[in-house]
Amino acid sequence: MWEFPGGKVEKGEDLFTALKREIDEELQCQIETLDVFNDHTHEYETFIINLISIKAKIVGGTPLASEHSKLIWLKRENLNSLKWAPADIPAVEQLINEK
Numbered sequence: 001m002w003e004f005p006g007g008k009v010e011k012g013e014d015l016f017t018a019l020k021r022e023i024d025e026e027l028q029c030q031i032e033t034l035d036v037f038n039d040h041t042h043e044y045e046t047f048i049i050n051l052i053s054i055k056a057k058i059v060g061g062t063p064l065a066s067e068h069s070k071l072i073w074l075k076r077e078n079l080n081s082l083k084w085a086p087a088d089i090p091a092v093e094q095l096i097n098e099k
């Protein structure tokens with residue numbers, strides 16, 4: 001199952017600060033955040049997630065899989081070739097369809 005890099009927003013953070021921190025922690029690189037492109041709430045059996053998806057660009061370093069088993073870059077037309085976490089499907093569809 002594949003997910004976008006990210007994580008939970010902590011107290012006192014805004015969305016963009018949280019994403020920069022998570023990317024720094026998980027991928028050991030630095031990003032500039034762009035726009036929110038999808039906002040979707042998904043009910044899993046045991047919890048509900050509000051997945052807010054943000055575009056970003058790398059401004060320092062190279063992504064390193066320190067906490068994930070694998071990282072891949074995909075062209076948007078190939079995003080459908082992966083099995084995504086259910087909460088991510090609207091964001092994936094949005095990326096595939098917007099260009």
Ligand SMILES: Nc1nc2c([nH]c(=O)n2[C@H]2C[C@H](O)[C@@H](COP(=O)(O)OP(=O)(O)OP(=O)(O)O)O2)c(=O)[nH]1
Nearest residue numbers: 002003004005006007008009049051085086087088
């Ligand atoms: N990061 C991320 N989490 C996702 C996605 N889709 C999805 O269902 N999730 C779920 C998995 C986790 O239950 C939750 C996010 O947890 P996380 O482990 O990434 O967050 P975190 O780094 O703040 O974790 P922690 O400190 O609580 O361990 O959301 C996604 O695309 N990215």
